[in-house]
Amino acid sequence: MEITVSASDNINGTLILPMYEGVEEIPEECERGLPQGMKSQINRVLADGDFKAKKKATMSLIGGEDGKVILAGLGKSGDVSVHDFRKSGAAVFASIKKVHGNDFTVRFTEAGVAHMAAFAEGMMLRNYSYDEYKMKDDEETEGDKQVRLTCSEKESEELSALVNKYRGITKGVHLSRDLG
DSSP, X not given: OEEEEEOOOOOOSEEEEEEOTTOOXXXXXXXXXXXXXXXXXXXHHHHTTSOOOOTXXXXXXXXXXXXXXXXXXXXXXXXXXXXXXXXXXXXXXXXXXXXXXSEEEEEOSSOOHHHHHHHHHHXXXXXXXXXXXXXXXXXXXXXXXXXXXXXOHHHHHHHHHHHHHHHHHHHHHHHXXXXX
C-alpha cells in the first residue's frame, strides 16, 4: 500500500469519509469535487439514519458513474481519540472489496494532523498478510492500494512527516509478525 499526502481537492477512485456520530448531512468541506448524485445519496443515507457513524462502523455506497464512497464511523465528536482514528482506519481497510478498486482518497473534517496520521497508520497496520507459503492463482494478484490523504496546505508537510514515521513503524510491526 502506498500512502501519499495531497492538498488538492481531486478525488481519485473511491472516496473515504470519516464522519462523527450525529452528522445528518455531508460537511461543506467534504463537498468539493463530489458529484451531485453521490452528494445527495450520502445526505439521504445520513438523514434517514441508515449510517449512524458509530465507532469502527463502515458503509459502502456504490454510485455507478458518480463514483464510490466508504463512510467511516468515528463515534461522538467530543470523545474521539487518536486511537479511535487508528481503529477506524483499520476498519475501513478491512471493509475494502474488489469493487472499490485500488485508488482511494481520504477526506477528513475537523481532524488534527495527529488524528489524520493515526487513521493512515490504522490502514497500514491492517494491510498485513502473511502469504509466504500460500499458493497463488495468476488471477488473484491485485495491484497495490494507492491511498491519498487530503489536507490543507499548511498541514501537508507535518502530515507527510508523520505518515513517513508511521510507515517505518508499520514495516517493523509487519517484520516482527513475519518472524513471530
